[in-house]
Amino acid sequence: MKSTIHDIARMAGVSTTTVSKVINNKGRISKSTRERVNQIIEDLNYRPNVLASAMKGKSSYQIAFLIPDIDNPIYAKYLKHIEERGQELGYNVVMCSTDNDSVKEARHISLLKQRRVDGFIIASKFKNEELLKELIEEDFPVVLFAHERLAHSVDSVTADDYMGGYMTAKYLHSLGHRKIGVIGEDSVSSNERIRGYKFALSEAGIPVDDRLIVVGGAAMEDAESGAALLLDRKDRPSAIFGVNDILAIGAMRAAKARKLRIPEQLSVIGFDDTQLCLIVSPTLSSVTMPVRELGKHVMDIIIGKIENGESVKQRIRMLPELVVRETTGPVQP
Amino acid sequence: MKSTIHDIARMAGVSTTTVSKVINNKGRISKSTRERVNQIIEDLNYRPNVLASAMKGKSSYQIAFLIPDIDNPIYAKYLKHIEERGQELGYNVVMCSTDNDSVKEARHISLLKQRRVDGFIIASKFKNEELLKELIEEDFPVVLFAHERLAHSVDSVTADDYMGGYMTAKYLHSLGHRKIGVIGEDSVSSNERIRGYKFALSEAGIPVDDRLIVVGGAAMEDAESGAALLLDRKDRPSAIFGVNDILAIGAMRAAKARKLRIPEQLSVIGFDDTQLCLIVSPTLSSVTMPVRELGKHVMDIIIGKIENGESVKQRIRMLPELVVRETTGPVQP
DNA sequence: TCAATTAGGGAAAACGATTGCCCTATGTGA
């Protein structure tokens, strides 16, 4: 049977008040009492009941992490690092899939609030703007992860998607590519990456051709059919930028189905640098984000809000880096 | 501000007892009172505070899912389906990585118990036998997922690994392969799969050659070096069975590095049927498990134990199925 | 008509911790 604060108090011959004070380092307790109590706590391996203390308004040491879909391994990677940092700081992470469904988002958030989670980390593709606004207004600890909402005053931790898109396009341009297709999806990150891509092109004096940009679903198959459109055109692009690895791999499949050699006839580059990059062949060039650091930051920020009520908002944007592998090469005449 | 049971009681002109009875369908309440209370509950969108009711011994509607390492996408897949079923039944899933570290396992379990999670789902590769025994002895709801412990009287839900290994080897044998290498890892599932493989061989009258079986780490690189050992031998195997997809893909890489054509010169088959199979090329043959059903079962069992105290132990083993793709073919003379 | 049921509902004690306030020694300075 789990022991309670009463057991400790009884054994130490003090009141529960005293035990509580020892545990929380509050009030005035003599050294000898403190040591005696601590000794007993240790002997009995006592830990305060989190439910009870959460009820008294203390934190529940639980943070919810909302993700749209764990099928994309980048979310598993996020989860891994966020959970890791949580563990270090004594917090548990409750993962919830929202399936890109704004009704589910609402249901989850309501349930989780009722469960007194201390805060929310919301990953990209969150749909329910209204809900987000509510959370922010009632000053509930929320941090966006891997996306930003410029219209809201809310903390966020992301890789610089715009910069990533810019770097990617610039890199492909430096290899001589002039017609660069894009496979995107419907998300803020995707849009940012594409915006960066456009800027790089116009900076290089290349007019942006919207017909080269295909925005569709998030599945590999969507990308495959999207890329097919691009590749079947007479003036097909010499390179394709997938706004994430899965989409890029979809494009690779479309290319392979057409017997196009990668990278000789078509360069392909992804984004996120998931383990998938090393698994496809040729290995996929991509853009890597410092996921571990991002995870650490987001946890530190949200815990700062929870424990110290820090209210200064911040947007952390870490720079991504290009990882050149085998799918990208100079354009062939 | 969240409303409490007192608010409801006040507004309905009844006591909190009555409200509680309405909510939990207990005691005798007149129809009119019941309806009035329910109406107010609905109007205020009231939900009982889970912490408070969990403190009174009711369930916390939280189940912990312990996994060794989310880097293998099969765990993400498990998580996805378990969480999905949990959602349907009103339970949240707390995911915890144990990193294959038995100290972490112990720390997590202690923390989670203190948090009053209702039960544990423990995924394969759990190390701390002692801890497991304790949990079982104190009758804490535990179900093993994707592995069994024959020595303990504990529920489990798994795919039939033995059968999977058997089917795999038999299939390769039917393609004419006689020297079939294995890349395994240190886990119960792996051992079972290998046992099935051995049985298939001996059934076919082929002596088991232990030098063909390499057991190493769980990373792709481990498999790559393991496979290298097999492939650099004069009498190299004509097929390699990776006990999971990652290991199989490691073997593919080793083969590619040696310019061996797959499947002409070497057949490769994996296990788990993760999305990786479709991403490598040639696409990887594998063994698929009904993950969705497994996830549903494990949740239903553990919730049955939690809510109804069901104590009959069961071991559910669902049959896996072969998925033939491009990496396996008849042996070439 | 009267005792025994029953229907409907309430009071109050938990669950395990936290905390504002209070109390009693002892120490301190003048």
Next chain:
DNA sequence: TCACATAGGGCAATCGTTTTCCCTAATTGA
């Protein structure tokens, strides 16, 4: 020696539910 400060610690209320009794009025049966 006396008034007062301080150190050390306890009482009891509280968080939001659940649950065990208990009570009252109405109904029932004979």
